[in-house]
Amino acid sequence: MAPVDKSKVPWWVSNLIVPLVNLTLALLVSGLFIFIAGENPYEAVRLIIYGSFGYIEGFAYTLYYTTNFIFTGLAFAVAFHCRLFNIGGEGQAYIGGLGVFLVAINFSFLPIPIVWILSIAGAVVFGAAWAFIPAYLQATRGSHVVITTIMFNFIAASLMVFLLVDVIRDTTQMGPHTVALPKEQWFPSFKDFAGLFGIKIRYSPLNISFLLAILASVFVWFLVWKTRWGYEMRAVGHNTQAAIYAGISPYKNIIIAMCISGGLAGLLGVNEILGVHHKIVAGFPAGYGFTGIAVALMGRNHPIGIFPAAFLFGILYQGGSEVTFDMPNITRYMFVAVQGVIILFSGALENLFRPQIESFFVNRLNIKASA
């Protein structure tokens, strides 16, 4: 089959049709799993949609998961524009959470909005610092960030367990978690907002961090495409030799890209600590850092793509828990497998049907044009 002339492929084919086809395939395969497990796939889809959209709290849960995926998806995307495969979002988010907590608890004498801003800064600085070490090693010694960041996930996990057990544990409790932050520092939740308008709803973890995620998306878009830094990062990512020729330092940009990436991952800590748990609990990043990789790849590393991808994974997380609740044959791990299938089709097998789809549309458009 002849290769398709890339410049002739309309943007909506490569950016909308192809991901949608991949997603459909993933869902068909997932449906097959559910069928084999002895449940009705059609019923499962209905449950997913009901669980994530059917009632207000369910939808709030969906958006809460979306918030986390936006942060980690953006984190991966920024580093990827500099061709750095930062798979350390998990650890950076964990350490970012530590930053949030330490700032909030130590500056509790300050006015609340200032504490919030400082805590957000704390998340960014701690996350960035955790990404800085692998970045420095990559820039100066060529140690591959894929290796170092995954190591740093383990180090972060061990460090946090150590801190939560031996150093900052709430000694009045048995579990490995800290004391709770003062109540007035907690982020206003969706429930509180609804209450303002006299609507009474039940608890959901959705809070104003969602707005922070939107802000972060705008920030990433602006940084990558509208500023000199983004331009230089992309130049280093696409062609390091050319960057050196143009006087752009790969060293500097690798470090900047990784630190921004780590900072964004750290923001997950804001959602989890200020918005949900109000304390550090062991293992709070819960895999969001890894799923963020799939979100970024599916969203083609662009904030506009990351948002729907994050939303889709939000639906799967929330709808999936609904399914496992109602269908005894479907376990939680089944939905991990479904996520895996989606990652497989939209990440690893992203280009499986791309040539066919693209040439199909290109040929159709040609026929139309010549008719």
Added chain:
Amino acid sequence: MVSPILELTNINKSFGHVHANKNINLTINKGTIHGIIGENGAGKSTLMSIVFGLYQANSGTIKVNGKEINLRSPKDSIINGIGMVHQHFMLVENFTVLENIILGFEGELVFGKNLEKAKKDLKDLCDTYKLNIDLNSTISDLSVGFRQRVEILKSLYRGAEILILDEPTGVLTPQEVDELFKILRSLKEEGKTIVLITHKLIEIMDLTSEVSVMRQGEMVGHTKTENTNKEQLAEMMVGRSVLLRLDKSEVKAGEVLFSVKNLTVKDDLDVTRVKNVDLEIRSGEILGLAGVTGNGQTELLEALSGIRKVESGEIYLEGKKVSDNQNFLDPRELKDKGLAHVPEDRQRMGLVTDFKAYENLIFGYHDQQPFSKSSVLNHRDIISHSKKIMEEYDVRPQSPNLITSNFSGGNQQKIILSRELNENPKVLLVGQPTRGVDIGAIEFIHQRLIDMRDRGAAILLVSVELDEVLSLSDRIVVMFDGKIVGEKDNKNVTDRELGLLMAGVV
């Protein structure tokens, strides 16, 4: 006795809106070297890819030895005795020559009898055509010229009667070109048919017996090589008459703008590639640096432009020292001081091919006013600037938003040139300005360089095209094995003299 071995009738091929081949008719006679010449993008490679089964034609017929055949894949072509040597070699670098050649044709699970036979056959082929290849050497140890021979041997081993070579000399040194031509001639002697795709007129005149000219997807003429000349072919290629020799005014050299004293530079493997070089370039002159590829020109250019560290020696810009082995300015700082650099390899160094054209048009100047204000890129000014210089330098198509890799080689080169010349540099370092660029663009690029010189810039021109060095330079120095082995005034030097210097003979 002339009998056609390959006949193409009414071949058409379109890619989207681009009609790459329009009603092509071509007859190639057995035992000849047939040249196909045309500018970049004229459709030569597309046509030959159809013959080799890589693309399928939209319409038309292909006959081999009078029999109509259907080519669905390269496998069909190989069966019909058609072999192709691509511009980019298809070899496994860590395999030996033998392993590469039998790849896919092993014929047995455990190597034994078949391998011995293959070895013997290959040795015979090597002897017949004087290929001089050691079958046991690893590809990564071989020079580009030898790798190409391995490709030729591979095609022959698979029974090729017709051998298509796509721009075979683009990557070779002049000596390697001579060797290749010898091999091609001996192939012809043995009755093989060779199709040579090129845009270099001199190769057509040297080697072929028949030539076909393509322009914008059409076949515009066939002729016997002996009945034509370079000027006529060039005119057919571009569709108008071309100035092969440049008109340029008398040199008015001023003060020394750029000088190099006793410069030594090492490469990444710590091998000394530039050895005690002295250079002086004056305002208003072009200093040509001739030499066979790999004699230190690349490292010299990189050191002069601040990309590579200086081992010892000094570089002066307008009389002020800018670099020695202790202190050196980086490329950005040198740019600010008025030094521009058009690198030898545009895709590896001069451009980010995945960037849009406008992003490349400000590359290296992106942090300056008005392109960027307090680190925010000024999109509107960048686009209007891009449109202006794309028009001025006739970059086609004039779409700043198009991804750079979609431009042809010549237009990519114009993007770099317009970017660097637009800053009106005092000193301009130019490496291989017309490598892989079509004739129309070559003329344009040469004229721009002359204009820069007339405006008082000091230009260092590094090129492996002797013609280019001769037609542009006011003074010529020759580099061999990292040293400057000779300096000549352009007025009284012949290409023969330069050739001897380049070969390190004198």
